[in-house]
Amino acid sequence: MRHSHHLTPEQRTRNSWGSMHDRCYSANTANFEHYGGRGIIVCPRWHRNNPLGYYNFVADMGLRPEGMTLDRKNGDGNYEPSNCQWATKSTQASTQRHCTTGARPKLTRDEIREIYVSEERQVDLAARFGVSCGSIERIWKDKGHTEHTHDLMRPLKRRK
Known part of the structure; x- marks a missing residue:
């Protein structure tokens, strides 16, 4: 209240x-x-x-x-x-369940893909990748809702 x-x-x-x-x-x-x-x-x-x-x-x-x-x-x-x-x-x-483990410049496409499909708890993913819970939440909230996320889910083209 x-x-x-x-x-x-x-x-x-x-x-x-x-x-x-x-x-x-x-x-x-x-x-x-x-x-x-x-x-x-x-x-x-x-x-x-x-x-x-x-x-x-x-x-x-x-x-x-x-x-x-x-x-x-x-x-x-x-x-x-x-x-x-x-x-x-x-x-x-x-x-509270704080998750930030320090500044990290950027997640790789493969890491974002892994987070996107993971069934792990948010706090565990954040600790594993060294990012905030907010970062994990934003990735999950964006699932299927942005063109950027769709691009991240496409397989990477292999270079020969």
Whole structure:
């Protein structure tokens, strides 16, 4: 929810708890692919199917402080007591799945082809090729939508 500074700590906490479930279990939710789509789940202790799930969440996490958001310490881990904390946006940014491994001038045509057809996770491809997740995402978004991408997918002519 956007204007959380007008909410009580109880309301902020309940919103965070509900949003955590939506990210993991509702394919219609923005960014589902980064959570539930990757297999991230909510632990049984906090799960909404558990009648005490919300109360267990509050017992483990406390009420959400103003200016803080729910953060997973390990971005590949589940929502569970040992992996969650209330964090500022700047702290949370430092635990996100960053992919940039340094400046790199340009991917080769063969590398772009490989990324284009790969079923590897974005973060793994970025690490392997030394580029940002944004670069991988742009290649995937361009699949079949630009003349440039189509040219990259044509076989290279062999020189004799």
